[in-house]
Amino acid sequence: MTADTDTRRAPRRQVAELVPVTDMLAEAVVGRLGNISETGMLMLASAPMHDDALYQLQFAIPGPNGQPLALDVGAHQLWSEQTHAPGQAWVGFRFITLSREHRELLRAWIAQETSAV
Template sequence: MSTDTDTRRAPRRQVAELVPVTDMLAEAVIGRLGNVSETGMLMLASVPMHEDALYQLQFAIPGPQGQPLALDVGAHLLWSEQTHAPGQAWVGFRFLTLSRDHRERLRDWIAQETSAV
């Protein structure tokens, strides 16, 4: 089984609430989270993005006591697809770097939604 197949099969959490994603180098919000797994994420981008580029991103998920926990990820933009809304695109990222603590917290948060279904 290939790594790409493994990555695509990782449990995902659909994100209904508005979770802004910040490009740490540009110091600007570039979109919002669509869904996330411990290996990557789908984002609705509100700025032009470059396929096959590397990004340093940050977004927040609920921490252990419900407080926002900012996750810093190094990510590779794999693909993008324009939406019907001008200036917006769906983009798919694969995580390259994510600290062990943040990966565990993300895994727990994803599992909460999966077990609630």
């Protein structure tokens, strides 16, 4: 089994709520979460993204007491596919940097959904 196969098998959380994703370098919202694992995410992009580029992204997830917690991730764009809506695309990212604390918070949030199913 390759590392790519391992990351694709990581538990994922489908994100039904609107979770904006901000490009920290551009200081602009570039899309919203579609689904997420502790190793990467699918984003519905509303701004142009560049293939094979590196991004510093931020998004918020609910914390242990329900308060929003901002997570910062370094991400590598792996692929993109245009949607039927003009100016939107599905974009897949692999996380290349994520602090231990943020990874644990993300893992717990993902586990909440997978245990509720």
